[in-house]
Amino acid sequence: MRAGILGFLHESNTFLDVPTIFEDFERTSMTSGTALIERWTGAHHELGGFLAGGIEAVPGFATFAVPSGTLTADTFEAIAARLIDAARAMEVDGFLVALHGATVAENYPDADGEILRRLRAAVTGPIVVTLDLHANVSEKMVKHATAIVGYRTNPHLDQRERGIEAAHLLRRIVDGAVRPMQALLTPPLAVPIAVQKTSELFLFDDLAHVLTWPGVLSASVFLGFYYADVAEMGTSFYVVADGDAALADRAARYLADRCWARRHELVPKLPAPEEAVAHAIASEKKPVALMDVGDNVGGGSSARSRVLFDECVRQGARSVMVILHEPELVQSCVRAGVRSEVDLGFARGIVKTIGDGRFTETKVRHGGWTHGDQGVSALVETAEDHTIVLTSHRMAPMSLEQVISLGVHPERKQILIVKGTIAPQAAYAPVAGEIVLVDTPGPTANDPRSFAYKHRRVPMFPMEAECEF
Ligand SMILES: [Zn+2]
Secondary structure (H helix, E strand, C coil): CEEEEEEEECCECCCCCCCECHHHHHHHEEEEHHHHHHHHCCCCCHHHHHHCCCCEEEEEEEEECCCECCECHHHHHHHHHHHHHHHHCCCCCEEEEEECCCCCECCCCCHHHHHHHHHHHHCCCCEEEEECCCCCCCHHHHHHCCEEEECCCCCCCCHHHHHHHHHHHHHHHHHCCCCEEEEEECCCECCCHHHCCHHHCHHHHHHHHHCCCCCEEEEEEECCCCCCCCCCCCCEEEEEEECCHHHHHHHHHHHHHHHHHCHHHHCCCCCCHHHHHHHHHHCCCCCEEEEEHHHCHHHCCCCCCCHHHHHHHHCCCCCEEEEEECHHHHHHHHHHCCCCEEECCCCEEEEEEEECCEEECCCCCCCCCCEEECCCEEEEECCCCCEEEEECCCCCCCCCHHHHCCCCCHHHCCEEEECCCCCCHHHHCCCCCEEEEECCCCCCCCCHHHCCCCCCCCCCECCCCCCCC
16 A cells, blocks of 8 residues: 655744744755655654555655744745645555644644645545644544544654554555544643643543544544644544444543543642742752743743743752753854853853754654754853753753763753753653652743633633533
8 A cells, every 4th residue: 555645743832923934844854755764764753653654655745843933824835835746746545644733824723724625635545644642633634634643642752653553544444444433522621731741641541441442443632732822722532433423422522521520630730930949959859850831842932941040040059950042152152162161141151062963862752853953052061060051953852862962961960950841751750850840931831821812712621710511
């Protein structure tokens, strides 16, 4: 069976002022043809899973960019044109499409739904789609997909497996062995990111149960992305069953009802920076990883907030590590040179290392990529033994190689400030004595009640306490 391979992944935070442009995708990853195969073979990503899924892979077009703001209309149209043109040119039995599910364009708030609509109109044959666990799934996506497979872990460590699952499902559909019937339920619910660790979340026990039901081909719990102010924002429950629409409906209803009944358990209370830093200084389980929830790079934030670092300095903490996206400060360090003293404005220190910012990750980490490029980077050490890593590109902290490649030993620090919530824990849990999620401000703040929405459904829980499903 010949399967066309396509990918377009972006998590769009609509609360950011800076739009996402075509160059952001070009710079991060954009491949077609044999370059796509070379780029993704072996990767712990669904695109790597497609290629390992026992099908004859026909490479089309795939791109992704680091989470950031809404895509400009031109960007969406340029990428959509490349993807659809590539699909049209293929002679295949079906398609495997890696989408994020929370991509927002100026002209299409449901960008993923629009891509699938255009693809469906352009080609024949089944379309099996993979989506991130943070997808805001719409009826439009379901309508134009033949079947959908979502990640089941956060941190996302099963991306490759889900790609393989999608490939196997496509093969069975093409062979006529199964007849997929889909069901989607979208209760009015936003689940705060602080409780989205799937290994500790009852929703994923329920999901594991449903996956054992005879006739269920695949099932997914999508926790949604509430940093996107769109009509389909929210949690959703999706099931695809073999030839039995009622079974798919029943399974989705089972998942949604059990979640809704326990929704009050999904509203966490996190410590404020002052409390969290005091706790970290006193803790005997060093290093303590302080998760900067409000400056979550994987959710689109800037990686420039110093709320936690400044609080550490204020309370006299020692040996703190922080990674900041500060291209201009990197240039100051480059000009000053290794072993020179530099004044960063918020700290003084010695430039210890300057690196090219490229690194390789060999372990399975959230995001599934293997090659990182954070741009030219500088490591500054202060008299208080603080380690300040400054990068030229904005990068989510999914790999410790980000700092190890510059000569840092994170396990020797007292406090690690980590710009994320759940996803970076795959990298940081092995070295951290303790992980503390902190209620910091920013465009990825934990509490959905702190955002001024214009386009979401009303009412929704927990933004409106009184709400029905
Ligand atoms: Zn995600």
